Every structure is written in C-alpha cells, then in structure tokens.
Amino acid sequence: MAKYLLLKHYRGAPAPVNDVPMEQWTPEELSAHVQYMQDFAARLEGTGEFVDGQALSPEGTFVRYDGEGRPPVTDGPFAETKDLIAGWIVIDVETYERALELAGELSAAPGAGGKPIHEWLEVRPFLTVLPTITE
Amino acid sequence: MDEALLRTLTPTVLGILVRRGADFAGAEDAVQEALVEAVRVWPDDPPKDPKAWLVTVAWRKFLDAARADVSRRHREVRVEREPIPGPGEAADDTLWLYFLCAHPSLTPASAVALTLRAVGGLTTRQIARAYLVPEATMAQRISRAKRTVSGVRFNQPGDVATVLRVLYLVFNEGYGGDVDLAAEAIRLTRHLVALTDEPEVAGLLALMLLHHARRASRTGPGGRLVPLGEQDRSRWDTGLIAEGVTILQAALARDRLGEYQAQAAIAALHADARSASETDWVQIVEWYDELLLLTGSPVVRLNRAVAVGEADGPQAGLAALAEVSPDLPRYAAVRAYLLERAGDLEHAAELYAEASRAATSVPERDHLIREAARVRQLLRP
Numbered sequence: 001m002a003k004y005l006l007l008k009h010y011r012g013a014p015a016p017v018n019d020v021p022m023e024q025w026t027p028e029e030l031s032a033h034v035q036y037m038q039d040f041a042a043r044l045e046g047t048g049e050f051v052d053g054q055a056l057s058p059e060g061t062f063v064r065y066d067g068e069g070r071p072p073v074t075d076g077p078f079a080e081t082k083d084l085i086a087g088w089i090v091i092d093v094e095t096y097e098r099a100l101e102l103a104g105e106l107s108a109a110p111g112a113g114g115k116p117i118h119e120w121l122e123v124r125p126f127l128t129v130l131p132t133i134t135e
Numbered sequence: 136m137d138e139a140l141l142r143t144l145t146p147t148v149l150g151i152l153v154r155r156g157a158d159f160a161g162a163e164d165a166v167q168e169a170l171v172e173a174v175r176v177w178p179d180d181p182p183k184d185p186k187a188w189l190v191t192v193a194w195r196k197f198l199d200a201a202r203a204d205v206s207r208r209h210r211e212v213r214v215e216r217e218p219i220p221g222p223g224e225a226a227d228d229t230l231w232l233y234f235l236c237a238h239p240s241l242t243p244a245s246a247v248a249l250t251l252r253a254v255g256g257l258t259t260r261q262i263a264r265a266y267l268v269p270e271a272t273m274a275q276r277i278s279r280a281k282r283t284v285s286g287v288r289f290n291q292p293g294d295v296a297t298v299l300r301v302l303y304l305v306f307n308e309g310y311g312g313d314v315d316l317a318a319e320a321i322r323l324t325r326h327l328v329a330l331t332d333e334p335e336v337a338g339l340l341a342l343m344l345l346h347h348a349r350r351a352s353r354t355g356p357g358g359r360l361v362p363l364g365e366q367d368r369s370r371w372d373t374g375l376i377a378e379g380v381t382i383l384q385a386a387l388a389r390d391r392l393g394e395y396q397a398q399a400a401i402a403a404l405h406a407d408a409r410s411a412s413e414t415d416w417v418q419i420v421e422w423y424d425e426l427l428l429l430t431g432s433p434v435v436r437l438n439r440a441v442a443v444g445e446a447d448g449p450q451a452g453l454a455a456l457a458e459v460s461p462d463l464p465r466y467a468a469v470r471a472y473l474l475e476r477a478g479d480l481e482h483a484a485e486l487y488a489e490a491s492r493a494a495t496s497v498p499e500r501d502h503l504i505r506e507a508a509r510v511r512q513l514l515r516p
Contacts, residue, residue, distance in 0.1 A: 001244040001266070048245070048276025051268050092268050094242050130496040131307045132317060132346055135363060135401065135438055 001092045003051060004099040006106055007122035010058050012083030017118035018111045025112050036109045044091060044102070055087035090126075099123055140185060141173055143326075145256030148189045150228020157197050159235065160281040163253050165197035170256060172196075229254075230330045233323075234293035237301040238284045245280035246301045251316075252277055255323055261314045295331060299339050299395065302327070306343050317347055328382075337386035338396030344379035345402035348372040360498040364411040376406045397426040416446035437463055441472065449477035464495060468503055475510055484510040 022030065044050035059077050066073040089106065093099050103121045111117035145166060152162035169192040173185075182188035236250040248266075251257045257265075263273035302324050309316025324340045352366040361367075383399045400422045408414040423439035426432075436459045444452020452473045459466060471486035484507050491503035 003267075045269075045271055046275055048268075048272050048279060050272050092244075092266070092272070094244060125495075127497045127500065128495055129308075130360060130498045132309075132350075133307050133342070133398070133402075135405070135441075 001094060002096070002099075002128070003090060003092045003126040004096075005122075005124040005126065006089045006091065006099075006103050007124060008086045008088065008106075008119070009122070010084040010086040013120040013122065016111075016120065018113070018115050020112035022111075029110065029112060029114060032110050032114060037106075040106055040109075041089065044089075049091050049093050049098075049102070051090035051092050053087070053089040056085055058084060058086070060084075096125075099125075138174075141170060141189075142256035144186050144189055145170065146229040146232045146254045147186065148193055149253060150232055151190050152193055152197060154228060155194065157194075157201075158285060160278075160285050161197055161200060162193070163281060165193045165200060167252070167258070168196045169193035170258075229326070233298045233327060233330070235284050235287060236280075237298040238287055238293070239297055240283050240287070241280055243301070243304055245276055245283070246297075247304050248273060248276050249280040249284070250301050250323070251305065251319065255319055257314060257319070265309060265314050265316055295333050295336060298327065299335060303339060303395075306346075317343070317350070321347060334386040334389045334391045335393040335395050337382050338393055338399050341379045341383035341386065342395050342399035342402055344375045344382070345399060345406050348375035348379065348406065354498070358498060360502040362502070363405060368409065371406065376403075379403065380406070392425065392429070394426060394429045397422055397429060401426070414445070416442055420446045433460055433463055437466060437469055441469055444473045444476065449473045453477065464493065465490070467493060468499075471503075471506070471510075480510050480514050484514065 022033075025033070041050060041053050061077055062075045063072050064075075091099060091102055093102065100123060103123050107119050107121050108116040109119075111119075148169070149162055149166045152165060153159055157165070166189070169189050172192055173189060177185075232254055233250070236253050237246045241249065244266075248262055251262050251265075252259065259274050259277060260270050262277075263270040266273065302320050305323070306317050306320035309320070321340070321343050324336070324343060328336050328340050348371050349363075349366065351372070352368070352370040353361055355361045379399065380403050383396065383403055386396050387400070401419055404415050404419050404422070420439065420442045423435060423442050426435050427439060437456075440452050440455040440459060443455040453470070456466075456470060456473060461467075467486045467490035471483045471490055474480075474486060475483035487503050487507035487510060491500050491507060494500035494503055
C-alpha cells in the first residue's frame with residue numbers, strides 16, 4: 001500500500017471546468033456538495049483506504065524566527081498568495097492508478113447547477129520508510 | 136501474561152473452531168474476542184490449559200454471536216443443525232489458515248492484514264498502528280478480506296509462493312507502532328517451516344534472519360541510513376547469521392533453487408565477509424545471475440550492476456547498467472555510485488542530487504543528499 005495526499009486548492013490550481021465561486025451556489029447545491037464529500041470519505045473508510053481528511057481556513061499567516069530572545073516575526077495574510085491550500089484527503093491505496101481514480105471521483109463533486117466541478121486536485125505520494133531488503 | 140503464547144495459539148484455536156463448523160469470519164471474530172478476554176482475565180486467574188480455555192471461550196462467543204445473528208433473522212441455529220464442512224481433518228488447520236489468509240483473491244495489503252490478525256493474533260489496533268492508518272480503516276480492510284475468502288474451501292494445498300510473498304511483505308515493509316513486524320514475520324515464517332517441506336520456505340526464513348542480524352547496524356544516529364559497506368560489522372548478530380546460514384545450506388542441499396534461497400545466498404555472502412573489502416563479489420554476481428534466471432526482475436538487474444561494479448570494476452558495472460531501464464527507482468543512485476568510483480565526480484554529484492529527488496523514503500533521500508554534498512566537496516579546489 002502507498003499513501004497519497006489529494007490536495008485541494010482555493011487558489012493556485014488551474015481553473016475548473018464548472019468555475020462558479022461557491023458563494024454563488026444555491027443552498028441546495030452547497031448541501032449536495034457537502035454530502036458528496038462526506039459520502040466519498042465514508043466510502044473510502046468502507047474500502048479500507050481512508051487515512052485522514054481535513055479542511056483549512058483560507059486565512060493564514062507567515063511566521064519566521066527573528067533571532068535569539070526575540071518574538072517570531074509574523075507577516076500576512078497575503079491576499080495575493082498564488083498557492084492556497086483548501087484541504088486534503090489522505091488515502092492508503094494499492095496502486096498509483098487507484099489514487100488517480102479516487103482523485104478523479106473527488107474532482108467530480110457537484111457544484112453550480114448540480115454539475116461536476118471538474119476541479120484540479122494535486123496528487124502527491126508520501127515518502128515511506130525504507131524497505132529492509134534493498135541489496 | 137504470556138502474550139507470545141497467546142498469539143502462538145491463535146491459529147490453532149481458529150482452526151479448531153472452523154473444523155467444528157464455524158464459518159471463517161465468525162470464528163475469527165470469536166477468537167479475537169477470546170484473546171481480549173484472556174488479556175483481561177489471565178493475569179489474575181491463569182488457566183491450567185490455555186489452549187482449552189481459549190477454545191471454550193471462543194466457541195461460546197461464536198455460538199452467542201451466531202444465535203444473536205440467527206434470532207435477528209428468525210431462523211434456527213444453522214451451525215448446530217448443519218455444520219459447514221471445514222478442511223479435511225488430516226490437513227493441518229494452521230497451514231490451511233496460512234493459505235486462506237494469503238489467498239490470491241486478496242490484494243497484497245488485505246492478505247497482510249488478515250495474516251497478521253488471523254495467523255499472528257495481533258489486534259486490529261496494533262495492525263492499524265503498524266501501518267499508520269486509522270483503526271476503523273484497518274477494521275474495514277480486515278472485514279472485507281474475511282468476506283472475500285469466506286467461501287473459499289481447499290481440497291488441495293494452495294501455492295505456498297503466495298504465502299511467502301505475504302510474509303516477505305510483512306518483513307520488508309513493516310513500519311512501526313508497538314509491534315515489531317520484522318520479528319513477527321520471522322515468527323510466522325519459522326512456524327511455516329515446521330508445517331511444510333518446501334526449500335523456498337526455509338530460504339525465506341534464512342533471508343529474513345540474515346537481514347535481521349544486521350538490523351542494529353543499518354541505522355545511525357537519528358535514523359540515518361548506513362549503507363552495507365560502512366556498517367559496523369561487530370554489531371551484526373552472529374547467532375542469527377549462523378542460524379540463517381545453517382538453514383540456507385540445508386535448503387540448498389535439496390537442489391530445488393528458488394528466488395528466496397538465491398537472495399538468502401547473497402545475504403549470506405555479505406554476512407560472511409569480515410570487512411566490506413573481503414566481500415566475495417564474484418560469487419555474489421553469480422548468485423545475481425541465478426536470481427535473474429529465476430525472476431527476470433529489472434530490480435535484480437539493477438542490483439547485479441552494482442555487484443558487477445565491485446567484482447570487475449566500475450566500467451564493467453556501467454556496462455551492466457546499460458542493460459537496465461533508466462526508469463527504475465534507484466537507477467540514478469546506482470549510476471552515481473558507479474560514476475564516482477570511475478572518477479567522474481561531477482556527474483556523480485549531479486546524479487546523486489537527482490536520485491535524492493526521486494527517492495521514495497526519507498532515509499534514502501537524506502542519504503543521497505549527503506552523498507551529493509560529499510562528492511561536491513571533493514570537487515572543490
């Protein structure tokens with residue numbers, strides 16, 4: 001098995017096909033979308049492939065060390081930040097093809113007009129632990 | 136509380152329940168419940184006959200569940216009326232269980248999980264933690280696996296190669312948690328050796344022992360990867376090496392070579408060398424040739440190129456590497472190593488860096504970055 005991160009972006013990914021911002025959806029469309037995401041996670045749990053799923057607030061701050069005895073420097077939030085992560089799902093699947101298949105399903109979540117959003121999701125493999133036998 | 140004893144009894148008790156007519160999935164649940172009960176009760180009230188205790192408790196749990204299930208469906212207790220035929224009495228119950236849990240209808244990960252639970256007696260929580268997934272996910276994986284194999288009946292022994300692949304995976308790709316999966320794989324393989332008469336089973340056990348013997352020396356401070364050539368050989372476990380070599384020799388003497396015996400032979404030649412420079416690379420290349428004939432595996436071809444580089448010099452190694460597809464993981468790392476030995480430091484440094492970006496594990500990535508940095512330093516005037 002291999003773990004993959006399915007990464008959802010607020011910004012930074014190419015534009016989806018059904019590109020209507022969420023705040024312009026009807027309440028029913030929003031409910032249908034949320035239901036789809038919940039069903040997706042439940043289905044993954046049922047197949048024994050679910051590891052984790054979280055959503056992030058769009059507001060974020062950059063922080064860095066500013067020298068001994070000084071408080072860390074903060075900066076932002078940056079409205080113009082190019083890449084903004086909205087959330088993720090971590091899956092544990094048998095093959096890379098299966099990871100792509102699941103990302104495809106997730107991208108089909110319904111949006112405006114009840115039609116699939118076709119949003120772009122980033123699929124990133126986890127680094128693993130080294131296998132014992134390598135020679 | 137002897138947890139090791141408890142886990143040794145798991146497959147036996149499960150086999151007895153199934154022979155009495157319990158379905159596999161129900162029996163497996165019942166045995167798990169009995170194990171949990173044993174952990175609770177035994178410390179204060181140890182049984183005289185642990186096996187009989189487990190059989191009695193598990194059978195009662197099974198009947199309770201079956202009755203509850205049946206009353207839900209308003210039907211008679213089928214198990215009492217019409218026992219489901221289990222495997223033949225003559226067939227060893229435990230061996231049958233190994234085959235069932237490694238059944239080809241299961242995906243490798245499902246077979247691993249089911250084997251660890253039904254044969255190894257680990258709890259779902261322990262298996263989940265070992266493979267870094269939530270317990271609910273692992274529970275689903277196991278219950279799906281049980282459903283997949285619930286209809287399987289064996290009237291002849293399965294292919295032992297499927298079992299060996301599962302045990303190899305447990306040994307090789309075990310992660311962590313509170314269970315030592317490498318030791319668990321060795322325990323299960325040891326048991327399988329006692330149940331079967333296949334040289335390849337012994338070959339796999341030898342392979343595991345020989346690698347396990349080097350475990351302490353394989354990582355440095357902070358989990359740093361220490362390559363074979365730089366390992367402190369005084370930390371190798373000579374007892375395990377001796378055992379592995381003895382088992383391997385007995386298996387090889389039977390003249391039915393297979394891939395695990397060939398891999399073990401390579402591991403034994405490494406274990407045999409008192410220092411890296413005393414390694415018998417010529418013989419190792421010969422074993423890689425055998426392994427290549429047996430498997431045709433591109434990974435074997437890649438590792439063979441390293442061995443050729445040691446036996447006949449880096450140019451010969453690079454020539455052997457020319458027959459390997461550059462798409463393979465670790466190709467760049469091998470090429471970097473051979474180029475460095477051939478004196479082409481500039482390309483070696485570049486390739487080490489490239490290899491680090493393609494690495495699939497953290498220790499390997501860090502090791503390759505360090506190699507790139509080391510070679511770059513050699514290049515500075």
